[in-house]
Amino acid sequence: MTTTSALPAHDVTDLGLAAEGIRRIEWAEREMPVLRLIRERFEREQPLAGIRIGACLHVTTETANLMLALAAGGAQISLAASNPLSTKDDVAAALVAEYGIPVFARRGEDRDTYYAHLNSVADTHPQMTMDDGCDLVSLLHSERAGQLDEVLAGTEETTTGVIRLRAMAADGALRFPVVAVNEALTKHLFDNRYGTGQSTVDGILRATNLLLAGRNVAIAGYGWVGRGIASRMHGMGAHVTVIEVDPVRALEALMDGFQVMTAADAAAWGDLFITATGNVNVFRREHFAAMKDNAVMANSGHFDAELDLRALREMAEGHVREVRENVQEFDLGGKRIHLVAEGRLVNLGAAEGHPAAVMDMSFANQALSAEYVAAHHAELENRVYVVPDAIDREVARLKLAAMGITLDAMTPEQAAYVASWQHGT
Ligand SMILES: NC(=O)c1ccc[n+]([C@@H]2O[C@H](COP(=O)([O-])OP(=O)(O)OC[C@H]3O[C@@H](n4cnc5c(N)ncnc54)[C@H](O)[C@@H]3O)[C@@H](O)[C@H]2O)c1
Numbered sequence: 406m407t408t409t410s411a412l413p414a415h416d417v418t419d420l421g422l423a424a425e426g427i428r429r430i431e432w433a434e435r436e437m438p439v440l441r442l443i444r445e446r447f448e449r450e451q452p453l454a455g456i457r458i459g460a461c462l463h464v465t466t467e468t469a470n471l472m473l474a475l476a477a478g479g480a481q482i483s484l485a486a487s488n489p490l491s492t493k494d495d496v497a498a499a500l501v502a503e504y505g506i507p508v509f510a511r512r513g514e515d516r517d518t519y520y521a522h523l524n525s526v527a528d529t530h531p532q533m534t535m536d537d538g539c540d541l542v543s544l545l546h547s548e549r550a551g552q553l554d555e556v557l558a559g560t561e562e563t564t565t566g567v568i569r570l571r572a573m574a575a576d577g578a579l580r581f582p583v584v585a586v587n588e589a590l591t592k593h594l595f596d597n598r599y600g601t602g603q604s605t606v607d608g609i610l611r612a613t614n615l616l617l618a619g620r621n622v623a624i625a626g627y628g629w630v631g632r633g634i635a636s637r638m639h640g641m642g643a644h645v646t647v648i649e650v651d652p653v654r655a656l657e658a659l660m661d662g663f664q665v666m667t668a669a670d671a672a673a674w675g676d677l678f679i680t681a682t683g684n685v686n687v688f689r690r691e692h693f694a695a696m697k698d699n700a701v702m703a704n705s706g707h708f709d710a711e712l713d714l715r716a717l718r719e720m721a722e723g724h725v726r727e728v729r730e731n732v733q734e735f736d737l738g739g740k741r742i743h744l745v746a747e748g749r750l751v752n753l754g755a756a757e758g759h760p761a762a763v764m765d766m767s768f769a770n771q772a773l774s775a776e777y778v779a780a781h782h783a784e785l786e787n788r789v790y791v792v793p794d795a796i797d798r799e800v801a802r803l804k805l806a807a808m809g810i811t812l813d814a815m816t817p818e819q820a821a822y823v824a825s826w827q828h829g830t
Pocket residue numbers: 563564565566593596597601625626627628629630631648649650651654681682683684687705706707708750751752753759
């Protein structure tokens with residue numbers, strides 16, 4: 406960690422990258438009109454004045470704009486990465502050198518450095534947490550439990566983090582209230598589906614330059630992320646098969662026009678395999694054994710646990726090499742399997758993550774949820790809360806307005822009609 410008189414505490418790869426980071430943060434800002442409006446209001450109203458926020462988020466251009474909105478609202482922020490491979494080093498440099506925000510994140514950091522960086526954020530004694538995957542909350546509930554009483558509340562960005570938090574709350578282990586930003590409709594319906602859908606294709610194409618048309622693509626998980634990827638892959642001309650464990654979602658996939666298969670059947674069929682389940686070892690030894698030569702695998706779920714990489718490494722017996730940037734080849738003797746972005750979130754590891762226009766809504770929810778918990782933490786219990794409906798609707802309203810779309814309003818007659826029970830056949 407470095408501290409100089411002019412700069413905040415930080416540990417980033419190269420401050421010399423700041424100029425490029427500034428350009429890219431400003432480019433993203435143009436696509437984030439809702440967050441801009443919130444930042445302008447925060448500047449006037451200071452709803453986060455003096456609150457120390459510890460953030461564990463992907464260090465991207467969009468996150469940088471969220472950090473600037475929170476800082477405009479009066480918060481003292483520090484930021485660590487929520488994944489070792491998702492940090493954009495130029496953005497980290499710009500946040501430190503240009504915007505004075507403490508950042509602890511280096512792309513490709515090892516596990517020890519990742520946790521050292523989370524501890525650097527914990528060292529700032531956050532009163533509010535802003536997590537993507539629950540790692541900061543977990544740290545504060547384990548090694549750093551001594552400072553839990555200082556935390557007023559938190560927010561959580563992603564499905565996997567919300568699942569972990571709900572498990573903690575069910576065990577009675579959660580020690581402060583957390584708002585599940587992922588549960589906002591204006592988050593998961595758009596970010597998980599369209600954001601991850603597009604950026605997953607983007608990551609795979611940047612890494613491999615594969616032609617998708619006519620290719621067999623097997624997608625595990627037909628949740629919000631999986632369906633976004635499936636529809637984008639279909640749009641690019643791929644043949645899509647879905648692998649599911651939930652009967653309703655499998656049925657949805659089928660009626661959306663996709664094939665549904667078991668992982669075992671898909672293994673021999675697929676050319677490209679993508680996981681988006683939030684679960685572990687979805688593709689494993691027996692599936693790798695059945696895959697074709699030149700199969701490609703990528704993961705878009707939160708953790709790199711969706712592919713059994715230990716089994717893959719064992720099967721390759723050391724015959725692993727980098728064949729392109731972000732592509733490893735595992736030679737299983739007689740056939741090769743390719744892994745994109747080390748099995749970490751491919752859209753962030755091999756591309757830039759979600760487009761800013763979609764993060765505009767996710768991070769508007771983050772900023773407004775932070776404002777909400779700053780005002781209401783004393784009334785909240787130590788459990789997981791959904792984003793208040795008023796925030797969700799406000800984000801949708803602002804986004805539509807920014808896109809120049811005007812909605813109809815019900816006539817008084819219609820409003821009375823839908824509110825009444827007397828009308829029948
Ligand atoms: N890459 C990104 O930028 C990004 C963005 C948002 C969410 N995520 C992550 O993506 C993952 C999925 O998120 P979501 O919002 O789609 O969740 P979701 O809960 O809506 O969907 C997950 C789906 O996976 C299915 N599933 C679980 N185990 C399975 C198995 N063994 N085989 C096949 N299917 C299985 C479930 O039945 C469910 O339908 C989470 O880890 C989430 O945190 C990543």
